Amino acid sequence: MTLTQLRKLKREGEKITCLTAYDASFAHLLEQANIDILLVGDSLGMVIQGHDSTLPVTVDDMIYHCQQVHRGCQQALLMVDMPFMSYATPNLALKSAARLMREGQAQVVKLEGGGWLIETVQLLTERGIPVCAHLGLTPQSVHQIGGYRVQGKTERGAERIRDDAVALQTAGASLLILECVPGDLAAEISALLDIPVIGIGAGAGCDGQVLVLYDILGITSGKRPSFSKDFLQETGSIPAAIEDFVKAVKEGTFPGQEHTFK
Ligand code: KIV
DSSP, X not given: OOHHHHHHHHHHXXXXXXXXOOSHHHHHHHHHTTOSEEEEOTTHHXXXXXXXXXXXXXXXXXXXXXXXXXXXOSSSEEEEEOOTTTTSSHHHHHHHHHHHXXXXXXXXXXEEOSGGGHHHHHHHHHTTOOEEEEEESOGGGHHHHTSSOOOOOXXXXXXXXXXXXXXXXXXXXXEEEEESOOHHHHHHHHHHOSSOEEEESSOTTSSEEEEXXXXXXXXXXXXOOTTOOOHHHHHSSHHHHHHHHHHHHHHTOSSOGGGOOO
């Protein structure tokens, strides 16, 4: 899978599938279900390392898990999160992203944030590093936002996300993740942008969907987010749960209204 093929899927109206992966065995299973994108998410800080946020995760942690996922990845696009503070300045971002690609074998780096990242996105993409932007709920800013809550509910908030999305595309971003925003706003942004928009808690109007693997397998410690779904409960096996997620996204039956914010 390449970024060019993902753009073609968007143009043709075929939904894009993405799940997080943190090791080679799960990467291999996800590949067998023909997943389009594997995301080595910094959610590993919570679901693998047991922290209560993604903030403690380091570039070395991300490289370690990215190397494992790469060993199980043959066809999917391999995307990795840049962890907290690893892109605080454009030059630091360049250094961290180069390590994630050279040592971790990532094909795309993902970073969280809006307008302040324009210069960074330009710098990375001009030097051949594909970037996925991430707007809406940005978990690395959890303390500033004041919790894991839906973003873009006010007119002003929605306008900021819309403007940031356009500016990040113009700066060179190849993909956008929208997390926890009202379904109507996400659908509007997906239609507005040429680049694929992948939603998580952003409704069915996005060009694709991403979820945390452990949520769809029902092994999240604590409460599963309301926008997610335990696919293992209905299918009874891990491979079947993953296949069911891929099928539901491709057929447009996930996410439903019950997984969507107003
Ligand atoms: O870290 C992660 O798993 C993510 C997804 C939730 C989009 O960024």
